[in-house]
Amino acid sequence: MPRQPRRRSYDQHCAAARALDLVGDRWTLLVVRELLAGPRRYTDLHADLPGVSTDMLAGRLKDMEAAELVTRRRLPPPASAFVYELTPRGRELQPVLRALAAWGAPELGEPRPTDAVRAHWYAIPLLGVLAGLGEGVVQVTLDEGEFHVRVGDDGSVAYGDGVYGAGTAREPDARLRTDTATCRALAGGELTLTEAIEAGRATFVRRASAVGVR
Known part of the structure; x- marks a missing residue:
């Protein structure tokens, strides 16, 4: 029998409350x-979720499966490992995360001594900055690591089964190199990408044969 979600609800006939229930x-x-x-x-x-206990993560994933936000499937051989992935309903949370990241960007400041950092955590705050460069894959390199996103003129963002990918991309259309302080400024709207490049805080190189990314 499928696991039933735990009973927790604000019991309010309100769309925001229903969303927070999930x-x-x-x-x-x-x-x-x-x-x-x-x-x-x-x-x-x-x-990549430092601080979460194994029991907490397992419980959250089971609840998200029950709510049909994620699914679990086995990869084909030779991998034969189970993976979790977002359902279409779960992927609809992408603009919610983008809005939340934009709202929270002014609160980032310098990393605290206790803060964990992963390069790909900057992907979502930068999606709005990179959208509009023209359709293509942008490889982003920080001191902490690399990630890549596919951007489009309409602001849409997608890469394979996700909206971004950790690590390097195969034959990206453009490469952006910068640092986390500049990422914070870009995400918070304190700096445009053009200003960052002109100030020497970022470099942006387009692949000669690329037809999309400007």
Whole structure:
């Protein structure tokens, strides 16, 4: 029998309250953030969610499966590992995460001594900055690592099964190199990409044969 979601509700006939019934628990939206990069194994999710206990993560994933936000499937051989991925309903949370990241960007400041940092966590705050460069794949390199996104003139963002990917892309259309301080300024609207490049805080190189990204 499928696991039934735990009974927790604001019991309010309000769309916002209903949404929070599903995604308002601690860690849930951060699981969505990780799965926006595409299917992930449990061990990979746990590694990129520092601070979550194994029991908490397992419980959240089961609740998200019951709410039909994620699915679990086995990869074909030779991998034969189970991965979690967002359902279409779960992927609809992408603009919610983008709006939340934009709202929270002014609160970032310098990383605190206790803060974990992953390069791909800057992908969602930068989606709005990179959208409009022209359709194509942009590889972003920070001191902390690399990630890549596919952008379009209409602001849409998608890459394979996710909206971005951790690590390097195969034959990206453009490469952006910068640092986390500049990422914060870009995400918070304090700096445009053009201003960052002109100030020497970022470099942007387009592949000669690319037809999309400007």
